[in-house]
Amino acid sequence: MESLVKEHAKLLEKQKATASLCASSLEEMLASLSAAKQAIQSAAPDPATKPSLTTSVKRLASQLIDCHKELQQSVSKYAKSVDKRFKTVDLDSVWEDEAVDGKQHIVNKIIAGQFVREGLFDLSEKFMYESRSCEKVSTDDMEMEDNAENPFEGLAELKNQLIEMRDILGEMKNGKLEQAISWARKHSKHLKEKGSSIEFLLHRLQFIQYLKNQDVLSALAYSKANFGPFQKTHMREIQRLSGSVIYAHRISTSPYADLVNPHEFTNVQQLFTREFCSMLGLSTEPPLQLAVTIGTSALPNIIKMATIMKSSSGLEWTSAGELPVEIPLLPANRYHSVFVCPVSKEPGTETNPPMMMLCGHVICHESLNRLSKNSITTRFKCPYCPTESTAAQAIRVHF
Amino acid sequence: MQSLITSVEEFAKTELTPETAENDCRAIDSMCVKINSLKRKLEVTKFEESLYVQRTKIRLEHLEQLTTVTSIDSEEYRRWTKTRLNRIIVEYMLRNGIFDSAEGLAKEFNINDLVDIELFVHARTIESGIKQRRCTECLQWCSDNRAGLRKMKSTLEFNLRLQEYIELVRLRKLSEAIAYSRKYLIPYSDTMWPEIQQAMGLLAFSPNSMVYSQFFDESRWHQLLHQFQTDHNMLNNLPSEPQLITTLQSGLTALKTLSCYQTEDRSVNCPVCDASTFGELAKNLPNSHHVNSCLVCWESGSIMDESNPCLVLPNGYAYSTNAIKEIAALNGGQVICPRTGAVYTMDQVRKAFIS
Numbered sequence: 001m002e003s004l005v006k007e008h009a010k011l012l013e014k015q016k017a018t019a020s021l022c023a024s025s026l027e028e029m030l031a032s033l034s035a036a037k038q039a040i041q042s043a044a045p046d047p048a049t050k051p052s053l054t055t056s057v058k059r060l061a062s063q064l065i066d067c068h069k070e071l072q073q074s075v076s077k078y079a080k081s082v083d084k085r086f087k088t089v090d091l092d093s094v095w096e097d098e099a100v101d102g103k104q105h106i107v108n109k110i111i112a113g114q115f116v117r118e119g120l121f122d123l124s125e126k127f128m129y130e131s132r133s134c135e136k137v138s139t140d141d142m143e144m145e146d147n148a149e150n151p152f153e154g155l156a157e158l159k160n161q162l163i164e165m166r167d168i169l170g171e172m173k174n175g176k177l178e179q180a181i182s183w184a185r186k187h188s189k190h191l192k193e194k195g196s197s198i199e200f201l202l203h204r205l206q207f208i209q210y211l212k213n214q215d216v217l218s219a220l221a222y223s224k225a226n227f228g229p230f231q232k233t234h235m236r237e238i239q240r241l242s243g244s245v246i247y248a249h250r251i252s253t254s255p256y257a258d259l260v261n262p263h264e265f266t267n268v269q270q271l272f273t274r275e276f277c278s279m280l281g282l283s284t285e286p287p288l289q290l291a292v293t294i295g296t297s298a299l300p301n302i303i304k305m306a307t308i309m310k311s312s313s314g315l316e317w318t319s320a321g322e323l324p325v326e327i328p329l330l331p332a333n334r335y336h337s338v339f340v341c342p343v344s345k346e347p348g349t350e351t352n353p354p355m356m357m358l359c360g361h362v363i364c365h366e367s368l369n370r371l372s373k374n375s376i377t378t379r380f381k382c383p384y385c386p387t388e389s390t391a392a393q394a395i396r397v398h399f
Numbered sequence: 400m401q402s403l404i405t406s407v408e409e410f411a412k413t414e415l416t417p418e419t420a421e422n423d424c425r426a427i428d429s430m431c432v433k434i435n436s437l438k439r440k441l442e443v444t445k446f447e448e449s450l451y452v453q454r455t456k457i458r459l460e461h462l463e464q465l466t467t468v469t470s471i472d473s474e475e476y477r478r479w480t481k482t483r484l485n486r487i488i489v490e491y492m493l494r495n496g497i498f499d500s501a502e503g504l505a506k507e508f509n510i511n512d513l514v515d516i517e518l519f520v521h522a523r524t525i526e527s528g529i530k531q532r533r534c535t536e537c538l539q540w541c542s543d544n545r546a547g548l549r550k551m552k553s554t555l556e557f558n559l560r561l562q563e564y565i566e567l568v569r570l571r572k573l574s575e576a577i578a579y580s581r582k583y584l585i586p587y588s589d590t591m592w593p594e595i596q597q598a599m600g601l602l603a604f605s606p607n608s609m610v611y612s613q614f615f616d617e618s619r620w621h622q623l624l625h626q627f628q629t630d631h632n633m634l635n636n637l638p639s640e641p642q643l644i645t646t647l648q649s650g651l652t653a654l655k656t657l658s659c660y661q662t663e664d665r666s667v668n669c670p671v672c673d674a675s676t677f678g679e680l681a682k683n684l685p686n687s688h689h690v691n692s693c694l695v696c697w698e699s700g701s702i703m704d705e706s707n708p709c710l711v712l713p714n715g716y717a718y719s720t721n722a723i724k725e726i727a728a729l730n731g732g733q734v735i736c737p738r739t740g741a742v743y744t745m746d747q748v749r750k751a752f753i754s
Contacts, residue, residue, distance in 0.1 A: 001466055008459055015452050019445040026438045030431060037427045103680055104495075107644070110676050111488055123507065127492075127500040134496050154675065267474035270481075287670035287677060292487065292643070293480045295650025302649045323688040327653040330471065331702050335669035336658040337694045339753070347689070349657060356711055360752045384752070397751065398716045398738070399694055399709075 004085055007078050014074045018067050025060045032056045105135065109152055110288050116158050117277065117286040119166035128152050158282075165276045172269055177206050180272060187279055198275050200230045200237075201268050207241055208259050216248045290333070298327045322347075337399035343367040343383060354397045357382050358389035368394055457512040486513050491643040493519035515635075522631055529624050532566070534559045537627055547634045555630050557587050558623060561598060565614055569606045576602065651681040666700070692753050698722040698737050709751045714741050717751060 036053040108131040115124035168179045184191065184199040191199060203226045210219035227238050240256070247254035258264075278284045305325050310316070339348035341364035348354045348364055356362045361384045363371075371380045372391040379388045461482065468476045485508045492501040498520060505511045521540075528536040541548060541556040548555065560583040567576035584595050597614070606615045613619075632639050651671055659671040659678065670677040694703040696719035703709040703719045711717045716736050718726075727734050727745060734743045 001463055005459060005463065008456055012452050012456065015448055019449065022441050022445060023438075026434055026441070029434055033427050033431055033434070037424055040423050040427075106676055106679055107491075107647075111491070113676070114484075114488070120507065123500065123503050126503060127497065130497045130500050131495070263475070263478065266478060270474060270477055281667065283668045283670070285668070287673065288647075289481065289484050291650035291654070291670050291677065292484050292646050293650070294653050295646035295648070296480075296483070298649045298653040299646065302652075322686045323652060326688050326690050329653065329687075331693075332472075333654070334693050334695055334702060335654070335666040335672070335700075336656045337697075338656055338689045338692060339694065340689055340692045342692075342753075345690075347657070356715075356749075356751055360750055362751055362753055395711075395713075395715045397711055399697065 001085070004081055007081050011074045011078045014071050018071045021067050022064060025064050029057055029060050105131075109155070112152055113155055113158065114286050114288040116155055116162060117282075118273065119162060119169045121159060121166060124155070128155075161280055161282075162277075165273065168276075169269065169273070172265075172272070175209065177202055177209070181206065183276075190279060191275065194278075196271075196275055197234065198268075198271055200227075200234050201271065203227065203230075204237065204241065205265065205268050208264070211244065211248050211251060212260055214248050216245055219245060219248070294329065294333060301325060301327055339364075339399060341367055354399070355394040356397045357387075358393045359385050359387035361385065362397055365396075454512045461513060482508065482510060482513070486510055487641075487643045487646065489514045489516075491641040494641050496523055498523070518635065522628075525627065526624060529620060529627060532620060534563050534623075537623075544634060548630065551630065551633055553630050554591070555623075555626050557584075557591050557594075558626065560584055560587075561594065562619060562623060564598060565601065565619070568601050569615060573602055647680070648684060651677060652684040653687050655681050655684060655686050657686060666695075668700070694753060696722050698726075703753075709753060710748045711751045712736055712741070712743055713747050713749075714739055723748060 032053055108127070112124045112128050112131075115121075115127065164183075168183060171177075171179045181199075181202050184202050188199055203222075207219050207223055210216075210222060223238070223241065227234075227241075230238065241259075244251065244254070244256035244259060247256055251257065251260050274284050277286075283290075305323070306316075309324070339354045339362070340346070341348065341354070343363050344367050346352065346364060346366075352365050354362045355365050355368050357368070359382050361382050363383070368391055371383070372378045373380075376392045377390055379390055381388055465479055468479060470476070485504060489501045489504055489510065492498070492504070493514070493516060498516070501514075501516060505514055505516065525536045525540055528534070538556065538559055541559065545556075560579075564576055564579050564584060567573075567579055580595075580598065584591075584598065588595060597611070601611055601614055604611055629639065631637075638645070654669060655671050659669060659681075666672055671681050672678065694709055694717075695701070696703055696707075696709075697716075698718050699722040701707060701719055701721065703717075707719045707721050709717050710720055710723050712734065714736060716738055718737075723734055723745075726737070732745065734745060734748060735741070736743070
């Protein structure tokens, strides 16, 4: 990556040099031309005017052309190094029409929902309006009945729930944290149960703001008033904040410079949005963001799989009922129980549910039948421990 | 540039005499005019050049930021993925002609330099020209990008010329059509000779005849549109479909399980469980594959592993140890199943072993 950055810096310099050389050469040419004109118009023309003019113009022109050639070389060199560094991936190989065909209005609804989740109500309105008019335009070749059903229904309800959040976020953008802090205080009990530190982080941000304005007294007063309840949980951070007061007049060059990093603000805003949504019973992460993040990290695997499947069996990867390879997910992104029978390696389904035997080991129904030879009275040994039991003693487990 | 040099050389060849002084002055003036126009053109080009170089720098910096992220769970990573998400959404909007919202989004998150709005706006004007049966804008684009298109061996320019010729024939302006074909179609005679021959045959038939009906068909305009879009994407190294859809598909299939479509197992955090939106999209996608069991407690949402083992009630419903302890604490030692309401005591609860 660093070599790319260096190459690019070289390219930038080259381009700037070429641009200035262009301008200066042309100016020189104009100057020499007008000088020659004056010389000709004067009473005693000098025979050497013309040849000297010719040589100077030719020289400047060739200089210009050479400079451009070098720039061209730089550009192609940079392009080559970009290609080398980043593998070209053919995204077309994973494109599957049928999955999303004709469902564009759903995608638009999802995008509009994403904007509402962020509190960007105006943008979502604009988008909804534009997407509907674009849909009408693109299908005007065929007859389209004016769809009376609003494809964005359900979003109005979401908006109502999030109006408060939008207002608070608007205030935060202008640097005012009072509304956010009062919200956090109102829900402090719930937040503490969930183990969230948003309340403390908001107080911390307010403290840092006082510091940025070099208002040390207010900062100290604020910390005295508000940091008390967080002594047990955030003592180290409180200590650090108290120490930073010494550098209030030059915080950005002190060891505490990271406190005034503008990203700190964005981080707290993000966390606040998430906490607000989960307090309302909505999903913690906006669903589109989650799906796209997971999708991007899953893409390399899927591309490899799609190419292998196509070359070996000629099938598209979406025609399979289940993916043939596992896509690793973070534990935080596991939202459903997945039971895989340790004996047959098959997933548990409605028709083949997981069954727990007397000893506590769980296998799937079909494996159980195979072990007990399909009768409910035969005693069999569990594959994992020497306990004997019968099929009748096994119960179906609901995860 | 070249013409300037030649005119200077010609000028130098003439002798310097008082009679020709006026001519010389005029020649010098014309050269000045040429230089000035070159200067203007160069200024525009240089401006564009520096804009693009700046843009590549910002994009490179954006990518470099990812290398400084330490963990996937950090806010920095979240912020970076958010920027990427917005970039992809802007691209999706641009491809579908939703320009105002795209600009609004780019301004809101300051990502103007990470996306190519002008490129798509320009493409849209060309497309609307074709939709209105006009080839002019597209031909201009072809001449601007001739080198790249030639490398791709694109037949777009020839097809556009052919279409204009067909339109002339349709209106029965035959002499104009012939002149047009001489000027524009003959240059392609070594590569596209069969098509040119067929085009010549059009002159003999009226537009409503059965023969050659494929040439007069309106669908040729659709094909032209499609060809322009494909060539435009290939020239600019863009995939043929929006990146948003491709990424969304792979994400949904990675998350999709059988439980997503069963009402009692719906999770508020799982996107696929939302039947009206993502669930609908994911219907035709394959389920995710897992080699090992991974159990998630219905009550608390936490993963059940050795530190938080799975406990099964006599009615078959399973929960994590922590969840059952909490329920017991709230209900004075009794365990009430959250899904069925059945009441049990702590010693009726059995531990399950999942390997």
